[in-house]
Amino acid sequence: MHYFRTITAVVLVVTCMLFSTSGWAQDEEQQLPEELVFRAAEPSPIANFVVQLFTEAYGKLGINLRFEDMPRNRSLTEANKGRIAGEMGRVERLHDEYTNLVRVDFPLFDSEVVMVADRRECGLCGFSTIESFAYIGGTQSVEEVLEEGAIDMPRIKAVNFTQLELLYTNDRVDAILVNDFEAEQLQAVDEYTIFVPYKRNTGYHFLHRKYAFLVPKLETILTDMLSSGRVLEIINENSAHIRTTLGFENPPNFGSIRLSAGLWPEYTNADGSGAYWDVMGRIFAPVATDIDLHANTFSRAYRGLDDNRFDALVGALGQQTPDNTIVSRNHIDFDSPLYLFAASEQDIQAVQAGTMQRPICHVAGYEYEQLLSADLTYYSADSHLDCFAMLDMGRVGAVVSYPENVPDWTNSPYTMIKLRDALPIHVAFQKTPHGYRLRDWFDIKFREMVETGIIKDIYTDEMIQRAYLHLSFARSANTTIPAGIRGTAW
Secondary structure (H helix, E strand, O other), rough: OOOOOOOOOOOOOOHOOOOOOOOOOOOHHHHHHHOOEEEOOOOHHHHHHHHHHHHHHOOOOOOEEEOOOOOOHHHHHHHHOOOOEEEEEOOOOOHOOOOEEEEEEEEEEOOOOOEEHHHHHOOOOOHHHHHOOOEEOOHHHHHHHHHOOOOOEEEEEEEHHHHHHHHOOOOOEHHHHHHHHHHHOOOOOHHHHHHEEEEEEEEEEEEEEHHHHHHHHHHHHHHHHHOOOHHHHHHHOOOOOOOOOOOOOOOOOOEEEEEEOOOOOOEEOOOOHHHHHHHHHHHHHHOOOOEEEEEOHHHHHHHHHHHHOOOOOEEEEEOOOOOOOOOOOOOOOOOEEEEEEEEHHHHHHHHHHHHOOEEEEEEOOOOOOHHOOOOOOOEEEHHHHHHHHHHHHHOOOOEEOOOOOOOOOOOOOEEEEEEEEEOOOEEEEEEEHHHHHHHHHHHHHHHHHHHHHHHHHHOOOHHHHHHOOOHHOOOOOOOOOOOOHHHHHO
């Protein structure tokens, strides 16, 4: 069972559930309704899980459910007035404001409010480095973040998820705030998209007070479904996996940490010096018994992470990491534009047309096939210099590499063409509970280093500009951190 599936939160919390409906009229002899009406949720794995769960739970009481389209703001008013039956998945304290609603004390899912933005526009991003944002009106979890952080800046309230995404993709706003399970449904997500977590919430079901007599019945049914394994089955059927940070009430103790990286002069030197190694040491040395650094060829560093021999790979591209890993939400740098090098213009044209018979050489661990024709063959080498040596000997037709890797031994210049722009560089961690904790601690502390300016003691001005990190602390003095969010918000 995946550590971060929704069922984790359910199992942990349901064992200590308390039920109290004092003050609500309860009539055990009251006739059960034949049908209940709720707002139709925008489809997502979590929303689909909740709908199926309650369709089955209410079905055991002989109650059918009907879902109607309406804005989230309106549904809150309609539910509080009893014109619809209630709300399916809302924040825990919803009934403090909407006093006619009764909470069903069964935790459904954990989620985080996240800011979605383009890291090229705002660096590590946050309210201090954007000018405007949008969110779906009536999303209580988002509105709590704005209220707690006293956020006073231009914003647009979208009616639904579709409108929210259009506002973002059409550049009407710099960022959007949304629950993480909804952010996963965004189409406009690429390597430059950053997800900044702000606050963790647990979703609950609420009913209007006139249906309060159904609450204990539902809690019994849901608990039985949990015990029988049916809740987990529904979660799996809907792929309702959610990954959240548990936060850090106290500094952790990670024990021994093994870090790997490709050998990059000035960044990850073999002797343990270099800017990236310095960053990792400052972040993890205070919370580790020791840190073991390994700089090697990138292919060996990549395989070491894939084989679980290292806790993290420093210097990974987000879309080119092993399947059993996760990457930091914060980038540590940007690489250079990537080029295709060949001996002649004719060879470049043959590669672009997919007719080159000789293989295309690249460094093992990087996957460049999506940038070129599917009809080509590839050869994975241990180093860029190996690729260029084979290109000079005519053993390969072209090389995928960076301009700074071109050897100085060649007497004639190569023909070259750009394949893509620079991409953000991350730290990749194991996709395990330990890996998620390491990732979350890294993201928290690296952001602190940037916003406080400590990063300027490690990175050159050129590196800071290249990575857009200057944007992250340009107005950090005005940054307001929402109260009580510890370790899950910046």
